[in-house]
Amino acid sequence: MKVLAISGSLRSDSHNTALLRAAAEEAPAGVELELWDGLKEIPAFDEDDELDPPTAVQAFKDAVKNADAVLIATPEYNASIPGALKNALDWASRPIAANAFRNKPVSVIGASTGAFGAVWAQAELRKVLGTMGARVAEVELAVGHAHERLDDEDVRVGLRDALEALAATAQPAIAA
Amino acid sequence: MSTTIEQTAIPTGTWNADTVHSGLGFEVPYAVATFSGEVTDFDASLSDGVLKGSARTTSLQVKDESLTAHLQSPEFFDAERHAELTFVSNAIRRNGDDVEIDGDITIKGITKPATLTGTITGPAVDHFGATRVGFKLQTVVDRTQFDMKWNMPLPNGEPALSNEVTLKADLTLVQA
Numbered sequence: 001m002k003v004l005a006i007s008g009s010l011r012s013d014s015h016n017t018a019l020l021r022a023a024a025e026e027a028p029a030g031v032e033l034e035l036w037d038g039l040k041e042i043p044a045f046d047e048d049d050e051l052d053p054p055t056a057v058q059a060f061k062d063a064v065k066n067a068d069a070v071l072i073a074t075p076e077y078n079a080s081i082p083g084a085l086k087n088a089l090d091w092a093s094r095p096i097a098a099n100a101f102r103n104k105p106v107s108v109i110g111a112s113t114g115a116f117g118a119v120w121a122q123a124e125l126r127k128v129l130g131t132m133g134a135r136v137a138e139v140e141l142a143v144g145h146a147h148e149r150l151d152d153e154d155v156r157v158g159l160r161d162a163l164e165a166l167a168a169t170a171q172p173a174i175a176a
Numbered sequence: 177m178s179t180t181i182e183q184t185a186i187p188t189g190t191w192n193a194d195t196v197h198s199g200l201g202f203e204v205p206y207a208v209a210t211f212s213g214e215v216t217d218f219d220a221s222l223s224d225g226v227l228k229g230s231a232r233t234t235s236l237q238v239k240d241e242s243l244t245a246h247l248q249s250p251e252f253f254d255a256e257r258h259a260e261l262t263f264v265s266n267a268i269r270r271n272g273d274d275v276e277i278d279g280d281i282t283i284k285g286i287t288k289p290a291t292l293t294g295t296i297t298g299p300a301v302d303h304f305g306a307t308r309v310g311f312k313l314q315t316v317v318d319r320t321q322f323d324m325k326w327n328m329p330l331p332n333g334e335p336a337l338s339n340e341v342t343l344k345a346d347l348t349l350v351q352a
Contacts, residue, residue, distance in 0.1 A: 097245035133249035
């Protein structure tokens with residue numbers, strides 16, 4: 001199973017990107033994570049360009065389409081989804097009936113340096129992905145105090161659980 | 177002098193739906209009014225006292241394309257993985273024009289018992305010589321029992337979409 005891993009943070013030392021790298025280390029046999037690094041190149045969504053999207057947007061849509069599943073690690077900005085990540089999803093959601101995320105298995109996880117591990121951003125992200133028609137796995141991994149916890153065993157267990165939930169969500173589609 | 181006979185007999189033999197003159201739909205309270213939709217590709221039959229119906233989830237339609245896409249997505253009917261919804265009766269009771277039908281409804285792969293209530297008309301011979309019987313039926317289901325939990329809060333805190341959904345079938349069955 002090929003999993004596209006998307007970090008909602010652009011910062012080079014991002015805890016969420018690090019969380020995805022940790023997820024790659026914990027991936028069970030047969031699950032391969034590919035870290036997507038195109039977020040910074042995505043321009044602001046403009047409906048005028050929807051039918052002929054910029055190259056970076058098309059590349060993003062293709063990357064999602066070509067993946068069996070998607071794993072998103074999101075930080076939380078002002079109690080919600082980072083603008084850049086939401087913007088990329090808004091591009092990918094169009095046109096709604098045939099969008100790249102439609103029926104795509106997705107797991108959402110998140111990290112923050114505070115205590116709560118981006119739980120609100122994760123909840124909003126699940127809502128957005130559900131509306132887009134994604135197959136959102138019923139799993140939550142909120143890694144608080146991320147700067148000191150990425151190697152903790154409970155975080156590693158959480159990552160394995162998130163990937164297993166993703167594989168379980170994806171399974172019938174792969175079998176078919 | 178006339179005599180009124182309370183019919184209690186269920187038509188015997190095999191009867192198949194004339195789907196052009198039949199309809200299948202749902203109504204659900206939404207915000208301050210009722211939202212409705214229909215399923216256009218379905219079949220139904222009454223055979224040896226058993227009423228059966230099946231409908232293709234990809235033919236589920238509402239008046240807005242994006243909402244149709246949302247209803248067919250994993251958050252609602254999950255048309256990719258659950259191509260059909262079905263009903264099979266296990267008891268039909270007729271009292272004059274009134275009818276009650278016990279059976280099992282399967283939506284999204286989940287089967288629950290349900291009682292349909294309504295009216296039966298006929299059998300009667302139509303203007304082309306075929307014999308028809310009509311059923312006008314409805315039942316109320318709790319959509320959350322069929323893994324459809326989507327909602328949004330209104331500003332007053334109440335949910336926008338009711339969990340109670342009325343399913344309606346208006347069937348014209350033709351004697352085979």
